[in-house]
Amino acid sequence: MCRPVFYEACMHLRVVWWCLLLLLSGAASAEDFVYSVRPGEHLWGISERMLRSRGLWLRLQSLNQIENPYRIPPGTRIRIPLHWLKLDPDVARPLQMDGQSQLLRPDEQARLLTMDDELRVNDVLHVGEDSSVLLAFADGSEMLVRPNSQLQFDRITRVGGQAMVDTSMRLLQGAVEPTVTPRQSPSLKFDVHTPIGLTSVRGTQYRIAAEPGSLRVRAEVLKGEVVLVHDGAELAVVAGQGAVLSTSGSVPPRATELLPAVDVSGLPRQLRYLPLRLQMALPSGAQGMEVQISRSEDFSGIVSERSFADGEWRLGSLPDGHYWLRVRAIDPSGLRGFDAVHGFEVAARPEPPIVLSPTMDSRVRAMSIPAEWTRSADAASYRVRLWRQHPSGSEDLSEIMLTTPIIDQGEKSSQVKLGSHSAGRYVMSIATIDAAGREGPPSLPQSFRFEPAPTIGAAQSAFSARELILRWPAVPGVQRYAYQWGADADFDQVILEGELHEPVLKLPRPRRGIYYFRVRVLDDPEFPAPFSATQEIVVPMSWHSAGGVAILLGILLL
Structure with missing residues (x-):
């Protein structure tokens, strides 16, 4: 009978012992960290790795009612009070950088941030214009620090020797976009303080921005939940909502639903002209838009960030390449x-040159179509293309340029005659070709009307003792002609010019020498035809002149 009594006494003492350990360890808290045991692990090893004191392993055993601390089934969930866990200083590391950013560290001069830097407590990060830094934390959380932002690190603590981080930062200016790994305990924070209020999250994706002058703070939540704190008041903001805090007011009574996404389905996939422009239709209620440009689809870096009061995105330039908007x-x-x-x-x-002629919707009257454009510093040569357009001119010019041109030729100079063509409408564009043989985008298409000028045949000259007669073939239907008689081929020295009603010019016989003559029809006062080809007229010596008489007397005296 003694043995059963002794057994019951032993069991009673065991229960008392467990109760005592539970009292010493404290009851399980909702804020305890929960650890999942992996194969081969035992309580002693877990305690040595994660707890601030080895002596806590017995209390951990009693708290979780583990009978055999050396044989724990894999997957067993062990609750660990946070104040038992190790706390070690940790860092944030740059994952990606675009542009230039500065690192300001206490007792050190400001310097450019590098990919090898580790951001520690009390460090201040200054991100420049059109720059960004993607930061990584030990728990897998990431945060994009956007252009023109300043961020100070107040607390980065690794908890329990694990990939768990308790983090607190101050956004002094600008905007950040955190993607936070779900917290393994409500006591593990990812806090972003601003000059006005605090945002505290436990697993979410959101944006927070301190506007210039720190008079307003915006928070927009895409996933999870954010708690905004201002002057002791709190506001929970869930996914799809946002809120604005300002120094002049308190926490708003409720969050605001975010505007829907802009429809970008119709935007072009290639931009070929500078400055860059895209037109977007904004949703109802929008008063503008914010546009970011990145080289990667996940927007781990930002190369440009702009806000616009309308739906047109405008940017002076980007290097050629692939981007995401x-x-x-x-x-x-x-x-x-x-x-x-x-x-x-x-x-x-x-870049394409600027077409100087023919200009858009112009009327060209010439023997052949003249083309002229500006020179490009990057050009080794040019590609000139000409298309025939429907007489109505109603066709879409971009569609015409997809068809086969009637002229497609390379040129070294910046001007060329494209030959004579029948009267009608034409479209012309010119592209630049660089030294590597790469052809750039064509110039904006120039639509014009070409009217071949009447061809005037060469003038025939006849001399008499006192007169020079120039006669050229009559042009059918033409009643008036204009002429020039000059001392040089460029007609910088015009001796005589005027208008005639007949295709004949009679002049007093000029002195011996070389002269130049050209003529054109005057059938359209608004669009006069060009002059004919310049003719060189050689005027021989006249025997009736003083010089001619002297030569004749000299011959007779011989």
């Missing part, structure tokens, strides 16, 4: 809506 509609309070992303290519180089 992310646009957000802006509501009247300044909150940014949901993201819309569009991939595109910039292929704008070498």
